[in-house]
Amino acid sequence: MNLQYIIQRLISALVVVLGVTFAVFLIIQLVPGDPARVILGVQANDENVAALRERLGLNEPFLVQYGTWLGNALRGDLGKSLITGQEVTPQIKQRLPATLELAALALLIGLAIALPAGIISALKPGSLIDVISSVGSQVGVAIPDFWLGIMLILLFSLTLGWLPARGYTSFSENPRDWLEHIILPAVTLGIISGAIQTRFVRSAMLEVLNENYIRTAHAKGLSERKVIVSHALPNAMITIVTIIGLQITALLSAVVVVEVVFGWPGLGRLALEAVLDRDYPLLQGTVLVMAVLLTMVNLGVDLLYFVVDPRIEYA
Secondary structure, eight states: OOHHHHHHHHHHHHHHHHHHHHHHHHHHHHSSSOHHHHHHOTTOOHHHHHHHHHHHTTTSOHHHHHHHHHHHHHTTOOOBOTTTOOBHHHHHHHHHHHHHHHHHHHHHHHHHHHHHHHHHHHHSTTSHHHHHHHHHHHHHHHSOHHHHHHHHIIIIIIISOOSOSSOOOOTTTOHHHHHHHHHHHHHHHHHHHHHHHHHHHHHHHHHHHTSHHHHHHHHTTOOHHHHIIIIIHHHHHHHHHHHHHHHHHHHHHHHHHHHHHHTOOSHHHHHHHHHHHTOHHHHHHHHHHHHHHHHHHHHHHHHHHHHHOTTOOOO
16 A cells, blocks of 8 residues: 555545634634623623633634634643533543444444345345335435434334433443443434445445356356355445445434434534534534544545455555
8 A cells, every 4th residue: 555645645634624623613703693692691791791702712813713723622622611611622522432332333233234135136136125125225315314213212212112212321331221222323323324325235236246257256156145255245345335434424424413312412412512502612622523533434445445455556
């Protein structure tokens, strides 16, 4: 693998992260309203509001504010919440594991749905299984995640009473309780993710199964399983890895709605609370962490291509 290419990708990833944080910082500044007045309340007098703005550095020019925040962020200091006065970094550290756990389990559920459904559909195009899989994937793509989450709560929590509707318990405290709380939000995201991935897996496998080397493998007398595992699936992995990377970024972005529906204390819900409270440092910190995560996922997928197919050359 070309070391120069990796360095170039790391530099471009850094530029993307900086660009995202700058854009969000600018948008926050353009939003109407005064965070100092939000903190003190509408009844606060102008002198107190002006004093608070001075103390928080809100009177400084935009570039000075951004430069100060960026310099502190590079040292691991994301500032303090304007609403609670608590450090932003510990809040993000506390919320981040819940989001990563939810996204990881949802991805696994999605893959458990997509790989068998997509492969079987590609092996038997036009069959009843293919039709059911295609219709199911279309329905899964069309269903809003919040609606599906509410339906699962109504069925498994309120009607059957099998699973809790809201809340979170860390895995280290009680693994069983953690699983009971995470299963509904993970299934909500996993079903939609699996529906999307099924379509891509099917398309990738159909394209590969029509290649000459697959027909040659069949002509040599190899079993269907051997042909799929040793020849078809490895050559379809480029497309599959690509869609997995896209789904990881989509899951990390989509958890906001699901976290709100299930009361999940993750990073997405924290960002929403920061937006509603006009909490600039908290919002900027969550955006920075999400931007780094998504950029690293894209970088990892890009470099994983070489592992999947060593014939790829990075120029």
